[in-house]
Each structure stands twice: as structure tokens, then as C-alpha cells.
Amino acid sequence: MNTKKAVYPKVAVDSFMAQGVWTLFFLGIIVLVQIIQHVLALNTGNSNTSFFVSAHVSSRIYMLVIGIIAAYSFLPYYVQNGVTRKDYFKGAALGSFALAIAITLVTLLLTGLEHLLVNGLNLPLVLESSSAIELEAEEVFIANLIQTLIVPSPLEASGFSLIGISLATLGKYFYYVVGWMIGSAYYRYNGLVGLGTILLSILLGMVYSSFWGTPVGVFLPFGRLLLSLTLPMAASFLGSVIVIGFILCCIRHLTKRVPIKA
Helix, strand or coil: CCCCCCCHHHHHHHHHHHHHHHHHHHHHHHHHHHHHHHHHHHHHCCCEECHHHHHHHHHHHHHHHHHHHHHHHHHHHHHHCCCCHHHHHHHHHHHHHHHHHHHHHHHHHHHHHHHHHHHHCCCCCCEECCCCCCCCCCCCHHHHHHHHHHCCCHHHHCCCCHHHHHHHHHHHHHHHHHHHHHHHHHHHCCHHHHHHHHHHHHHHHHHHHHHCCCCEEEEECCEEEEECCCCCHHHHHHHHHHHHHHHHHHHHHHHCCCCCCC
16 A cells, blocks of 8 residues: 655745744844844943843744745745645644744743843843833724734743743744735735735734733723733633634635645
């Protein structure tokens, strides 16, 4: 009996390596930005966020962007080279999750080095372990939305703990699959469907963030309200996994029979 070897593990490795090269450039840029911010903080006497927190914020945006790019570049490449859409989907999902893990571990390692240098050199620099962005209910809706979607929760920003590492990885992966879903929708349908996917992604981002205690601004007939959930850790984690699973199901549906553009 002939058994056909699974292709998706190779797709996972290939996509991880390709995006890993992009990520090296990204990490180099954010390390340089962090150094500049530290120099400015030393000259002004201000504190600065730790590398783990600042990298986690920028990594969310980065993962969103490369998720969109991957939808346009990887799908046609693999299908045109004889890889089934199912193997492409499974491989890309695994490769991007591995990338999220790698980015989290590398930023954690660099953060440890950052603390070692600051303490070892006795630099008069305070490293903040949480985001400095604070918003109140009466502030503008767009600003609150940005905070909800971009700024990590205190648990995600904790870093040096198993739960912090897990949530930081999950957060990065969430934004990758969101970008992948948006890119897949535009690749297949363009126009209004793609726009609808963006609106759905914003809603899912608010739901995801609310699981971890991030206040979510909503409009009501009598004004704005800031909602915040307080859930058990297991429930928050399960809810996050369900949201990511839903997005992956949407991506699978979008890419299952998508025609490849020339």
C-alpha cells in the first residue's frame, strides 16, 4: 500500500524560515529604537518601558502586517507548486504559531540582557513593566479602540512567568491570523467583503482583549461606556483559543476553493 508523505510539515518549516528572515530585520529595528529611547530617557531623567513590553506592542502590528502579506504571497506560491490548499493551510498555521513562540522567546531573552546591562552598569534608568497608556471612559472612542487592540494587558506584559510568555505568544498569534484572514478575504473577494472582514476583525480583537481585563469602549444611546470582564484564568484562556479557532475556520473556508490569480 502506497502512503503519501504529509507535505504540511515542510510548508510549516519553509514559511517559518521565510518569515523568520523578515523578523530578524524587524527585531533589529525595534532594538535600535529601544536603544535610542533609553538614551533619551537617560538624558531627560524619565523612565522607559522594558523591551518586552515595547516589543510586544510593535510585534502585534508586525504580525498583523505579515499575516496579510502571507495571504497574498504564500497561497499562490504553494498551490502553483503542487501543494494542496489543505496542506498550505495546516503548514502556514503551524509555521506562524512557531514564529509567535520564537518572537516571544527572543524578546524575553533580549529583555533579560537589557535588565542585566542596566543593573550591571548602574544606569539611572527605570524600566517600566507595563504600558504607560491609560484611558478613561470619557476619552475619544478611537483612542480607546487603539488601546484595546494594540496595548497588551498587564498579564501579557508580565513577561518573566509562564502565563506571561503564554499570553504574549497567544496575542502575537491572534494578530497574525487576523491579518491572514483579512488578506485571504481581499485575495478572494476584494471590496466590500474585505472591508466587512476588517470590521469583524476589530470586533474579534475587542472580544479577545476583554477576556484579559482590557477595558472595551462601547457606544450606548445615553453615551459611552467602558466595559471590563473579570474571568477566571482558565475561562479567559479558553475564550481566547475559541476566538483564534473561529478565525482559523474562517481562513480555511476562504482558502478552501479560492482561485489562484495569475
